[in-house]
Amino acid sequence: MYPLNAWYAAAWDTEVGRTLLARTICERPVVLYRTGEGRPVALADACWHRLVPLSMGRLDGDDLVCGYHGLAYGPNGRCTRMPAQETLNPSAAVTAYPVVERHRYVWIWPGDPDKADPALVPDLHWNDDPSWAGDGELIELDCDYRLVLDNLMDLTHEQFLHADSLANEELSDSEPDVEHDEDSVTLTRWMHGIEAPPFLGMQLKRKAPEYRGPVDRWQIIRFTAPSTVTIDVGVAPVGTGAPQGDRSAGVNGQVLNTITPAGPGSCHYFWAFTRNYHLGDQGLTTLLRQSVSRVFGQDTDMLNAQQRAIEANPDHDFYNLNIDIGGMWVRRIIDAKVAAEQGRERTHPTVLASVAAATRRTA
Ligand code: FES
Numbered sequence: 547m548y549p550l551n552a553w554y555a556a557a558w559d560t561e562v563g564r565t566l567l568a569r570t571i572c573e574r575p576v577v578l579y580r581t582g583e584g585r586p587v588a589l590a591d592a593c594w595h596r597l598v599p600l601s602m603g604r605l606d607g608d609d610l611v612c613g614y615h616g617l618a619y620g621p622n623g624r625c626t627r628m629p630a631q632e633t634l635n636p637s638a639a640v641t642a643y644p645v646v647e648r649h650r651y652v653w654i655w656p657g658d659p660d661k662a663d664p665a666l667v668p669d670l671h672w673n674d675d676p677s678w679a680g681d682g683e684l685i686e687l688d689c690d691y692r693l694v695l696d697n698l699m700d701l702t703h704e705q706f707l708h709a710d711s712l713a714n715e716e717l718s719d720s721e722p723d724v725e726h727d728e729d730s731v732t733l734t735r736w737m738h739g740i741e742a743p744p745f746l747g748m749q750l751k752r753k754a755p756e757y758r759g760p761v762d763r764w765q766i767i768r769f770t771a772p773s774t775v776t777i778d779v780g781v782a783p784v785g786t787g788a789p790q791g792d793r794s795a796g797v798n799g800q801v802l803n804t805i806t807p808a809g810p811g812s813c814h815y816f817w818a819f820t821r822n823y824h825l826g827d828q829g830l831t832t833l834l835r836q837s838v839s840r841v842f843g844q845d846t847d848m849l850n851a852q853q854r855a856i857e858a859n860p861d862h863d864f865y866n867l868n869i870d871i872g873g874m875w876v877r878r879i880i881d882a883k884v885a886a887e888q889g890r891e892r893t894h895p896t897v898l899a900s901v902a903a904a905t906r907r908t909a
């Protein structure tokens with residue numbers, strides 16, 4: 547269950563080039579490539595003639611040539627050549643999806659092309675803003691994309707799943723502030739006068755090598771529909787004014803996450819970790835990417851196992867705790883958008899709360 551009238555990250559910009567890239571987006575097989583001028587193209591990965599994947603073909607200039615009988619398609623999806631006949635069948639075409647390249651990703655709009663407004667691409671500007679530096683990866687997950695959103699909206703799990711890198715007991719003890727509207731949910735948590743967890747403490751040592759004392763830690767998690775979550779994270783020495791707005795004495799990162807459904811029970815998870823200090827330090831960029839990659843590997847194992855357990859227990863209803871508040875709002879927003887697209891009533895919140903029923907592969 548996903549809104550179709552939305553931009554989804556289809557690929558990192560560097561993944562799309564002059565070789566054909568096949569990827570399934572919202573159950574739609576898509577083939578991605580760039581024209582000779584570098585413009586990204588996304589076509590349905592199924593030949594008009596006999597449905598074989600066009601990604602098994604080859605490029606001829608800006609045209610994609612099917613690998614079976616040689617029909618060629620232009621970047622707009624229209625057939626440009628039928629080798630065995632002079633006259634082109636006028637209906638010969640494949641879907642060309644709207645695409646936009648922004649913030650180091652190629653975005654695709656799987657829904658109504660008339661609604662594909664580039665202004666609606668989620669804001670992940672930290673990824674190519676010169677005041678920030680960082681890098682990320684793509685994780686292929688065997689789980690419903692909403693399980694990843696649940697995971698990101700409740701970071702108390704860092705205390706347990708990431709005990710060796712991101713844990714503070716205060717994660718569970720502190721009350722977050724939650725705000726939401728039709729398209730977004732923001733969850734803010736401050737932990738005052740605590741010991742920096744290893745991942746953030748290591749960064750603070752680079753910026754303020756002499757400092758040994760307690761820190762203020764923050765997490766500002768912002769969900770933007772349908773599936774982007776940015777997390778403003780950091781620590782600063784106590785007494786330097788971070789809670790009042792001056793974070794200059796601390797270290798600040800933006801964790802960028804955007805999750806693209808592949809189909810029921812699988813998704814593409816694009817993440818990046820960016821920082822606003824020591825911008826030219828490529829070694830630090832690599833170290834942080836590797837560190838976060840290891841942390842997200844722990845999430846990957848947990849999320850894949852959770853999906854398998856959900857599928858094995860299709861009638862199990864989940865209990866929602868106060869830590870699940872962010873994820874609950876996320877599900878309501880997504881459901882409202884899908885309901886609007888499908889012309890149906892919104893799902894009642896108590897039904898929606900049954901996470902297991904909603905995220906089975908067969909749901
Ligand atoms: S299946 Fe593509 S040209 Fe025949």
Ligand SMILES: [Fe+2]
Pocket residue numbers: 697703704707708841842845
């Ligand atoms: Fe995690």
